[in-house]
Amino acid sequence: MDRLSSMSTSSAATDSLRCAPLPAKSFEGARFFRPEGRPADAASSAEARAGSTAVERRRSLFQLRRLEEKLARARAENTELARRLEAIETSTFWRLTAPARAILARYPLARLAIRSPFRAARELGVWAWRKSKGQSADRYANWIAENDTLSDADRGDIRMAIAAMTERPTISIVMPVFNTPQRYLREAIASVRAQLYPNWELCIADDASTQAHVGRVLAEFASDKRIKIVRRARNGNICAASNSALALAGGSFVALMDHDDHLPEHALYEIAAEILAHPHADIIYSDEDRIDDKGRRSKPYFKTDWNPELMLGHNMLSHLGVYRRSLIERIGGFREGYEGSQDYDLALRAADATQPGAIRHIPAILYHWRKHKTVVSFSEQQLARCTAAARRAIADHLERRGLDAHVEPHPQLSSWHRVVNAVPDRQPLVSVIIPTRDRADLLRQCLDGILRRTDYDRLEVIVVDNDSRDKDTRQLFAELLTSR
Template sequence: MKLLEIHSLAKRAAGGGGLRAVLRKAYGVYRREGIAGVMHKLVWLRAGAPGIIGRDDYVDWVRRYDQVDDATRDAIRQHIAGFNRLPLISVVMPVYNPKPEWFAAAIDSVRGQLYPHWELCIADDVSTDPAVRQLIERYMSEDRRIKAVFREENGHISAASNSALALATGEWVALLDHDDLLPEHALYHVANVIEQNPSVRMIYSDEDKIDESGVRHDPYFKCAWNPDLFYSHNMFSHLGVYERALMNEVGGFRVGYEGSQDYDLALRCSERTDVAAIHHIPHVLYHWRVHSRSTAFSSDAKPYAAVAGERALNEHFERRGVDCKVEYIGYGYRARYALPATQPLVSLIVPTRNAAQLVRQCISSIFEKTTYANYEVILIDNGSDDPEALRYFESIAGDPRIRVLRDDRPFNYSALINAAVEHANGELIALLNNDIEVISPDWLSEMVALALQPDVGAVGAKLLYPDDTIQHAGLVLGILGVAGNAHKHLPRAARGYFGRAGLINAFSAVTAACLVVRTSIYREVGGLNEKDLAIAYNDVDFCLRVGEAGYRNVWTPFAELYHHESATRGRDDDPVRKARFDREFEYMKRRWEDRLEHDPFYSPNLTLARDDFGLAWPPRVEVPA
């Protein structure tokens, strides 16, 4: 590696923090993930830090699209004047020895809110810096909406947060750390959600980070409520806002979960909240201060936080009666759902035409590598005429694990799969392309365990090109007009945008190149649409109908397979195939127009022009006022 390249990687790793920051981050990665983690980080940086929005781009984006001017302020104030409800929002702030100027800036950011119906509830946890108490007392004398309690004994953040919460009289509680910032329109957006959604109980927003020089960077543009992503990392904070009655129901913050006390709180509150009562605001309403001691700087800054988060998640699943063990994996959490003592039968359906070498590789990799024992393979021979393929089919016909079904109809993927399902004996079905090759021995165990969860529909896998770059990590609606693969062409080890290429999370759709679903759900939604979507988009349409039926479609990175993509389908640029594709494209646009424009598992602040989670220029969000 050349010296110039090393210098470039170091700058990228430091994020403006200098050599000391590089070494501190490298040591943190080593402690969490060992030398393999350090090597992954170097590969990621060398690839251009995929999944990270560049600082300069974001500064320009903020300048263009995230400014509040005088006209906007006036419009917001007029909008507030027309609200039927003006809920009091209690901003809860635990305090311990903050840098005075950052602490003052945090308080000023609350005082500067365009929505005036707030109170700031501060609990000082016996700060040793006398300037902290002086600042609090001065602000209390200047603004009656600010109140404080000075604890007599240091109890850490959970106890201090409860002391601040005890001061709250508002209907709603917003959480703010002592050195972070709220933009001036933050509480307005919260109040507007409450005005528009009377049944809402939990509200969260997008967030970004702000460095010691005041530059905003690293925005986290979130999706709508995504339980699987929430179990992988705390997507709720920040800004996290709760109905105070809900916080009282769960008993506030729990001592012993310091560092992940807000994660534990969100988990317990979610247990008592209907999904429809959890609302996401697609605006950056929280600026998380980055400094050497903050968890915003590095997840290793507070290693105890990861341990507390792991415990909070495991207890959450215990309370829900779900047999699942969660472990911290260095950059998030992995939920491992238990399989039943008696493994259900899975019917693996593999359509093919000729392609003896590919299908042999596919079937052999299943037989030789798959550790899940209870499965059957249904190989659909769609009119093969190649002697080598026919000999191969004949050679495996006597294997009790596989059945070869001949179906000579003109190629209609949806019809072939629907017909095969009628022959399937499995409690679950797994759709596999003939150009799939197993990598992870436990791929089927992982997918089946997820698919058996009552609220989960289709489960997708991490598919790789032969060069070990990502082919499929979930589908994002609207990209390329209908749907595109998330994080396509990223390195195999890349974690993607805020971990979404390396963590279990829900998407609107996953590809049928490798898809597991309960047979009952497949039949409930009517299978694949063989009338309108013979070849293209049938998996997207199927997953959207599964979602309409009330299930989540989940993608896991812990089931890895190679995909030698569409190696036997032929070209789509001949006139007949192109006409068919155009018809199916137009069908999807008509049938799912609104969903294609508003994917709840993606952000309107992110682009539909590419599949790299880059910024949208302009964003597809509306300002309520």
């Protein structure tokens, strides 16, 4: 079969072809509260549906109030900008400089000529710094202020929504601890105790810490009956410690939390609301970001909904990850020998043991991952070991699924992973469709890459010409057709 064919179309026909852009996650595009209208599962009871509807109604009120606040701020800013613009345009300076502005607008080179090279270089450097450092940090800080900061009214509405819940599932937070710096351990526990949703228990396993302050801090919180603590007789590493903490859990769902991280106060409320809205969910995960020693947040990860292919590149569930306890018990908890990637291994095995529809994503940042300047985490100290454990977990997943594939390092990101599927004995035909109009240089480059730099043989290229008029393009078509 020929690998190249050509087709000409009218402009009208080609205009009907559209490439729909993928929805990109961005600060502006992300939302703190989720929209109403998510359908309850068919098997849920009428009472559960009524409770779910009440929760969704409260969420709608949250979102409406936040939009009203943003609209009021935008109107105030617009009024102030209009006032400033009027003051500028009616000033004497503006009238006197009108001829100069006309020249600069008409001749772009004049604008450059009036600046010195030094000043231009300096301004370029400032712009580049702001673009790479300051501006992105400011944008996220602004996004947090507008979309991810609770007001007292929000807290009141959340408490009313919790009071209206027909069921309140208990969420067990599993936290293995080992020689955690005192401040971070206190802050992690305090963030759990500050949750607006009250039906939780914190299950802590001290993995035989050698620093005395760990035992003292844990003893201070032992009076809270919702906090369960066990001290292991010997150090067994994070998998053994996580299983010890898991053994304390009595809730129907289990949330995983590191010993120095931070939960925002509405995190468990969002989890509980998701459970009520989707009672057959087995795995729930949220978006996340980083937090430093000064409480500054950065590096948000606005995740996609469940994506099994992306999951094989890195642990997209990660934090905040919540699992039905019976599911974790059925798959045997954490497997020793996968330290550093034990949560990745757990997530893959849990996903294999349930259905894609039972894996739910909450599009809100419900977890702040601690970013240290001085304290080095296990995964940072033992990066090679953690990466190897992750690849073993992926290889196990491929074997469980009966897939003819292998895992290897990602070509650009060595700590990420790439799964390569075996090509079937009878290779399927791949059709590459290229719409074009003139620009022979771009088309030639594209065809060269497909036809001469691709190591897959069974493909065909279909060039759809949208009434090209350029002589070089017509000549390229002729060359291609004669060389087939």
